[in-house]
Each structure stands twice: as structure tokens, then as C-alpha cells.
Amino acid sequence: MPSRPNFLLLMTDQHRADHLGCYGNKVVRTPHIDSIAASGAAFDRFYVASPICMPNRATLMTGRMPSVHGVRHNGIPLPLEATTFVERLRQAGYRTSMVGKAHLQNMTGDPANLPPDRYASGGPKSTAGLVPAEAPGSGRYDQELAPKWRDDPSHDIDLPYYGFDSVDLAIDHADQVEGHYTRWLRQKRNDADSLRGEKNALPSPDYATPQAWRTRLPEELYPTSYVAERTLARLDECAADRTKPFFLKCSFPDPHHPFTPPGRYWGMYDPTTIELPASWHLDRAKAPPHLRWALDQRDGGKAAKHSPALFACTEREAREATALTYGMITMVDDAIGRILERLKALGLAENTVVIFTADHGDYMGDHQLMLKGPMHYQALVRVPFIWREPDGGARGRRSALSSTLDIARTVLDRAGVEPYQGLQGLSLLPFVNGSRDGRDAVLIEEEGQRVYLSFNTRVRVRTLVTECHRLSLYDGVEWGELYDLVSDPNELDNLWDTSASLRAALIEKLTRTMLAHSDTNPYPSGLA
DSSP, rough: OOOOOEEEEEEEEOTTTTSSSSGGSSOOHOOOOOOHHOOOOSSSSSOOOSHHHHHHHHHHHHSOHHHSSOSSSSTTTOOOTTTOHHHHHHHHOOOOEEEEESSSSOOOOOOOOSSSGGGTOOOOSSSSTTTOOSSOSSSSOOOOOHHHHHHOOOOOOOOSSSSSEEEEEEETTTTEEEEEEHHHHHOOOGGGGSSGGGGBOOOOTOOTTBBBBBOOOOOOSHHHHHHHHHHHHHHHHHHTTTTTOEEEEEEOOOOOSSBBOOOOOOSSSSSGOOOGGGGGGGOOGOOOOOHHHHHHHTTTTTTOOOSSSSEEEOOOHHHHHHHHHHHHHHHHHHHHHHHHHHHHTTTTTGEEEEEEEEEEETTGGGGEESBBOSOOOHHHBBEEEEEETTTTTSEEEEEEEEEEGGGGHHHHHTTTTTOOOTTTOOOHHHHTTOOOOOOOOEEEEEEEEEETTTTTTTEEEEEEEEEEEEEEETTTSSSSSEETTTOOOTOSSOTTTTTTHHHHHHHHHHHHHHTTSSOSOOOSOOOO
């Protein structure tokens, strides 16, 4: 086992654990990711710190919970002065590179808004003119703004970027990705912009699911192909200069809505053959209030289906979106196959730890829902995590409760690099090596931006996942969710009102877990 190995972190976006062959899916074809699992340790109880992009990605980078690092929801950039495990690797002599989606800063450029909740009843809708309690330090927080990349040919990243010496950036999703990708694309095709977007799409009369179009971009020009090409180039650079070990993050924007798999990947899976999730057949009378609200919106023709927010879908929409998502996943898997082949051909595989994970999951028809939101069903909060050692040791399944929060400490531990103050995760190396002793609960945080789902304020939720249960506590309401994950793995029977003693015990456990995850950084200099 090499003492200072290289690291290749492969990451997808909106990708639930059971959308891989190695996690039990019998339809989607993912032979290359499956091969990593076959020769590594695959974690079955791996959860996100938050099921939202920016908070969870910031947790991956810092090893700190969203309530601690400050990126509580999308639209809040990670402070440039934040310590990341990648920066620690760089300081320890590692070559650090990132290709693809970062999402550590804002992408849209939209102004901040104050939601009309109890914290600002009758107050201003805009935060303009309000003095913030805290403000980020000096530095550029426009580095991932898509409008800047579109409008200014000289716009670029300041390096190092959160610890990365080099960055090949892909901003946003589907066939409308911006950043370095768009500049690469326009070098390939002068008419590139006429190939992208829903207005330029090919006819697809057989599909009715929202946010789906058949892109005119050929496979070789799609963002997934760009991420693969640039990752191969970075591997070539690492092979040419082996004086330093490397950490290379390869982060695919897919799978994610809008659903635009290109070329043969569009029709690779037949929607009519897609089975609906078992939880589709729920008892509506037992559904919690926020789920009933979403179902009522759909049935009343009021569901908003063209925004990033979750919505209740039809059977046809669930089948079509899943089929198209499978196409995106298989395209990513094919790209990963090329990357693994190059890693081996360059003689780098024998000294490289390969890691695979995803940002968060998606509903894809689970409980008749689509996309993502503040309902913490397993489809949304449970993601794949695979760790493969260079020597092929430590193979098999791992059942330890684990989290995105743990990735930073685990990589530092494996690299032999000292951790830093405020690092909150655990090292997963003992579990990789077969230990069964670990944490007894995982904490998930979500701070919503919207007022919807029958709530009177923006949705705020804390979830506790234990060996046997999932409890979710919502701000401002008397009800909550409590499921027995052993007897009810599809989370159809809410025990909140029927198991008072269990509920009380788990709420106490949640409170203690939240206390354990509160910030203790910086450490005091001495006793008072």
C-alpha cells in the first residue's frame, strides 16, 4: 500500500445510489463504475450532508457541516479563506487539479432575496442596503458566474482555486453548460450555439416529460465528453511529471435535469420498460402534509414543472425522466471507462486510489415526486461511495453509516497529511479495511430558499439517520417524519404520531448529534 498515493475522485451530480448496477439496478448499464466497486469497497449506507449542490459540495471540500462552513443553501459562496482538504494536500506537495463542475460559488448572478417568513414579516424582499451579520473576506466571488463567462472572453479563474492548482470549469447542466467548456466547444464548432438549448432541439414527439429535449449536440461535443477529454489531458500531465503525487477531481455535471442525453444515449432506454419505484404505490392518506400538498398541486393542474423545485409527476413523466437519466448515466460510465483505461495505460493505476461518489440523489418517481427538495427519502439522501485501493485490497460491501462529511478527513488520512482545526468528519479507512465499529447516526441539514409545500415559511429541516430509523424535524410545524428503515425500507408508514417514545428518543439523539456537529473552531489558546 503506497504511503503517498495519487487520488482520482470521480463524481456525478444528481445520482441516487440505486441508479448503478453495483448497487442493485438491473436496467442501467454501468460496467466501468461497477468494476471499481468489484475491486474496491462499496458503502451501502453513505449519506449526503445536505441534498443541495452548494452546501454538500462545500462540505466535501471542507469536511464541515453546512451550518458550520456557512454555505447553508445554493446562492451562498464558500468563503475564499475557508480551509479545504485540497489546499492541505497542495501544501503537502500534491499536484491538485479539478475538471468539471465545482459549484463552490454562485452560478446565476441573481441578487439575494429575503424570504417572506417569520424572521422578516412585512420586511423588505431584497437584502440590498441591509448590513450583513457576517461578510465574506476580500477576493473574487464572481468566478463561477455563467453570465460573466458568456459576456467576457477574458473572464477566468484565479488560481489556486480553493486549493486546486488547475481548473477546467463546467458550469450548469444539460447542453447549456458554460465556463471553460463553452470556449472549448466554440473552438470545435463555429455554430456551437445553434446546437444547444431547447429552442434548437431536435423533434422528440414521443417524450412529454418536463425539462427534456433532444439536443443537437453530437456526443463528442457534449459536456460529459469535455470533462472526460480534459481529465485525460490532466492525467497525461501527471504521467509526464511524476515528481509529485496528484489529486485529480473529475466532476461530471450529469446526470441532472434538464434531461438532454445526446446521440445514441437519448433513446438507449425505452421508457415503457422502466419500472416505477415501489414507493409510487403509496397510501395517500398516510402521506405527510408536504407530500399531500405536492400531490394535490399535481392533481389540480397547479404543479410548477419547469423550475428547479420538486414537483409531483405522472407515471409517464417518471418513466421518461428515468430512461433519459439512465442514458446520461451510461454516457458518464463510458467516459469513466476511458479515464480508467488511460490511468492504467500510463502506469498510474498502481499508485492511485480511485474514489467514486455523487453530490446527491433524486426522486425519479419515488413517492410520485420528481427532482429534489426538502423531503429526505432515501432516493434523495443516499448516494454511492466507492473506495478502491491501488493494490485491489479491501474489497466488498460496507454497511457503516457514513457521509460526505467524511471524505476530506479520509483522503487526508490516506495521504498521511495532518488534519486541520474544525474538521468534523471521520476517517473511513477503518471501514474500508473491514472494521464494523463506527458512528451510530448521520446528520443531514437542509435550509430551503422557497416557501412552498404547505409551509408558511421557507422550509428548514434536520434529519437523523440511524442504523434502523430516519427522523426528520421541520421548523415551524408540529408534525414530522419517522420511519423504520428495516421493516419499512420504502418509507411509506410514518410513525411520528404512533410511536411517541421512539420519537422522543430519536429527537434527543438528533439534538445530541447536532450539538456534536456544532463548531468548536478555533480552539482556545489556553485555560481561562
